[in-house]
Amino acid sequence: MKDLVTIEELNLEEGKKLVRIARLAIMSKLKLTDKFEDISDEILNKKGLAFVTLETKRGNTYSLRGCIGYVEAVAPLKDIVYNAAIAAAFSDPRFPPLRREEFQDVIIEVTVLTKPEVVDVPKTELPKVIKVGEDGLIVEKGILYSGLLLPQVPMEYCWDSETFLAETCIKAGLSPDCWLYEDVKVKRFKGVIFREIEPDNVIMIKPSEVKCKRLGEE
Structure with a gap:
């Protein structure tokens, strides 16, 4: 798709x-403002894919409060983010x-995605080709089962590629070894993250830069 935003086009x-x-x-x-800025930007007017994640910050602790996104380029990126934010909230x-x-x-986090592509390798080779810190995953079985995990998720939970595949299967409502089944599609995508450190203070990070939160660590 020629007019799809690439993650390389985006800067801070x-x-x-x-x-x-x-x-x-x-x-x-929430009726906390009665105006909306018309943000004009040629790149953001291109069609794009994105997820919006909301977290509640209390001290140094963050807890998930919502996460919704789009993996089909149905609208300009800025509209995708607008709609995903409302849906996540x-x-x-x-x-x-x-x-x-x-x-x-x-705290708000926006992850802009590349178009998901099927990982076309023998099933047993999947853990070898999935790159933790780069790839996000989608697992699909027919039209009833689908699960997605963003590329930062395995970094946060310190997963290896096989655990990442298993957890995406679980997210889809399937057994952890579903990625080995011939009737299950595994897709991957890349992403770039724009995250608030605090409200309106935004940083740009790669999934590989997300810190692993090991049990017992802050």
């Missing part, structure tokens, strides 16, 4: 704009809708 300034779009989208829905089935009093503690 575009990332700041994307996070700002996500923050303002949620603020508008108010429509993630794992959490109740975000409340106004919670928002001051929310």
